[in-house]
Amino acid sequence: MTASARTVPAFRDTYRRMLMAGGAEAPLIRRMLVFFTLGAVAQGLAFATFFPLLSALLADPVDLTAAALWLGVMAVAMIADLVLCWRGHAFEYGGAIADVTHDLRLRLGRQLRRIPMQDLARWRTGDLSGVLGGSIDEAVAPMGTLSQAMIRIVVVPLVAIVVTAFVDARMAVAMALIFPLAVPIYRWQRRASVMERRDVAEAHAGTESDIVEYAQGLAVLRTLGQTGARAKRLQASLAHLRVVQEKAMMASLVPTLLMAGLVELGLLAVLALGVTWVTQGTLSVAAFAALLVIVLRFSEPLALFSELTKVFDLMETALQRMDGLLAAQPLPVTGTAAPPADHDVTFEDVRFSYAGEDTPALDAVSFHLPARTMTALVGPSGSGKSTVTRLIMRYADPEAGVVRIGGTDVRALTPDALMACLSVVFQDVYLFDDTILENIRMGRPDADDASVQAAARAANCHDFITRLPEGYHTRVGDIGGSLSGGERQRISIARAILKDAPIVILDEPTAALDTESERAVQMAIDALVRDRTVIVIAHRLSTIVGADRILVFDDGRVSEHGDHRSLLAAGGRYAALWAAQQRAKGWHAGRPGR
Secondary structure, eight states: OOTGGGSOOOHHHHHHHHHHHHGGGHHHHHHHHHHHHHHHHHHHHHHHTHHHHHHHHTSSSOOHHHHHHHHHHHHHHHHHHHHHHHHHTHHHHTSHHHHHHHHHHHHHHHHHHHSOHHHHTTSOHHHHHHIIIIIHHHHHTTHHHHHHHHHHHHHHHHHHHHHHHHHOHHHHHHHHTHHHHHHHHHHHHHHHHHHHHHHHHHHHHHHHHHHHHHHHTHHHHHHHTOOGGGOHHHHHHHHHHHHHHHHHHHHHHHHHHHHHHHHHHHHHHHHHHHHHHHHTTSSOHHHHHHHHHHHHHHHHHHHTHHHHHHHHHHHHHHHHHHHHHHHOOOOOOOOOOOOOSSOOEEEEEEEEOOTTOSSOSEEEEEEEEOTTOEEEEEOSTTSSHHHHHHHHTTSSOOSEEEEEETTEEGGGSOHHHHHHTEEEEOSSOOOOSSBHHHHHHTTSTTOOHHHHHHHHHHTTOHHHHHTSTTGGGOBOOGGGTTSOHHHHHHHHHHHHHHHTOSEEEEEOTTTTOOHHHHHHHHHHHHHHHTTSEEEEEOSSGGGGTTOSEEEEEETTEEEEEEOHHHHHHHTSHHHHHHHHHHHHHHHHHHGGGO
């Protein structure tokens, strides 16, 4: 964590983030804080009436008229405080707090759709689930009650000190000295609390991500015997969380005790001075009695101030996490280009590096893929194949050069216009825990059931779907876990067929399948790619022999291009890869005979 990340946030930054979280309800938050502040002033004035009230009651003879007057003033001030606080709490009692949390989740959801995938990839699953779930509740739920408590602890004593100055300036100065003396300890305590909350929040986020990963991979872990105590990564994460929590508790213990002790000792010193001045005859007994009531009323809240800052910092940390997510800027749309009429793909001298990487993933890459042709991207892992497809999808923008579809710079297309041009079938299929019908319908949400079933037939998955207990209404389970790899892949292809986009990107969709599943998926792919611009990332070269064009990538550059025959004849990198795979195929074929 950087030093700047450990600085104590200013209250104005917290106020700004509260308004950010409030969104459309931000005016209610402003009004809430105004009402709480006015209520605190009213309460301070109510306590200040103890001076004239006790003076009237302790006079000889008792001044009942003056006592009744000041008792009435106190009652009016207390009623004003009650009404103002009630109006302030309308943010919570009126249901606005539920609206804020709901709207905030929707805003964060919309932001997830806008953030460049390169930026989103830096967030772990646990971090995002923490922000969308716990952080919102931690930030919004205590906003009203905590704001009222913090405002009262500060404002009410200040009002009382100001009023005391008119009664006895010495007592006002003595009371006021407690605040500057507490500032260094308060800042120390806040700094410790900020470090504590942020370190613990980061540890929690990491643990949540590891728990999600553990749960999703539990089937694999069981087969490897790596569950329970042998799940080393999760165990290490839990152990780290425990260490961070222990360290955080100890770091804040000393400043918290010092703050509470300083407040108590300071108030005792004020009372000791009052007793001294009373015995010297320079302070009236009535004024001292009023001071005693006020000091005793303020001692406990002031002592608890450091404890409240912990809750305040918990809210601040949650606000910062949401602010960080909402502050991420989407990739700019540089124009208002119409959707491209043609769907060829062109890279012009494209250079791109991933964040934190010194070596470019693509370096001065140029090529043109004609519309309605199939182009295969081959090469070793890390050579730049996937980066090409990511730049077409605007995972990020190149540092130099241009990516065009139909002659139009993809940066001039809105995200919806760009995505309308593309259908993508990934190697690792993600299906949502919904019915097969709805998973396919995601390709075109307005499609009727007949269109969905037609896409399923084209993708060669209608037969296995109808054999399921509930047919198209069968739920697929988390990440499609109730289906085989080949079945998931065909549903993914059906989804792409239903979308009917003119450009299809295939990320080696048959790489992890058995022979029978591969044959069924390949038939589905044949239906998908007909009359479309197809870009396929290929590891098994035998699957792209019929491609119109093959681009061979090596260290972020296109080292060769041509069709299968011409590349074999050239005897270069592609020919070497082909020969190596043919030898491996022959070796596998020979093993059973041994």
